Each structure stands twice: as structure tokens, then as C-alpha cells.
Amino acid sequence: xxxxxxxxxxxxxxxxxxxxxxxxxxxxxxxxxxxxxxxxxxxxxxxxxxxxxxxxxxxxxxxxxxxxxxxxxxxxxxxxxxxxxx
Numbered sequence: 001x002x003x004x005x006x007x008x009x010x011x012x013x014x015x016x017x018x019x020x021x022x023x024x025x026x027x028x029x030x031x032x033x034x035x036x037x038x039x040x041x042x043x044x045x046x047x048x049x050x051x052x053x054x055x056x057x058x059x060x061x062x063x064x065x066x067x068x069x070x071x072x073x074x075x076x077x078x079x080x081x082x083x084x085x086x
Contacts, residue, residue, distance in 0.1 A: 004031075
């Protein structure tokens, strides 16, 4: 056996440790499982992807940030009902 040292965000380590505890694993055991899985899969054992948003979604995000094309607001249910012709 050898010792490996690496840096990780404190909150990430705490959350991971809590999960591993629930699973009955030590931190070291969980990392060994991950590394062996990498070896068995010939790579990372899950998909690594970057989010790619469609242009339409990005346009809607920009509109919302710029308060464009928003529905009107109503100060009462009566005002809303009148606008809906209900």
C-alpha cells in the first residue's frame, strides 16, 4: 500500500464522508473503488460533459435578465381575473 495526498474543498470532503459513512465505506475504501473502476473501465466510470445550452434557452435567459418579454404583474386576484376575462 502507498499513501496518496490531494487537496479537496472542505465541504466536498465532509459531504462525501457523510455519504460514505451511510454506505459503510471509509473514505479510503471509496477512493479505492473509484480508482479500480477507472482501471476496469479504461477511463472515468461516468460521463464527463459540459453543459451546452441551445441558443433559444440562452436567449430566454438574457431576456429574463433584462426584464424583456415578461408577463404583466397583478396586484390582486380581481385584477388578474379581469385581465383573464373570468
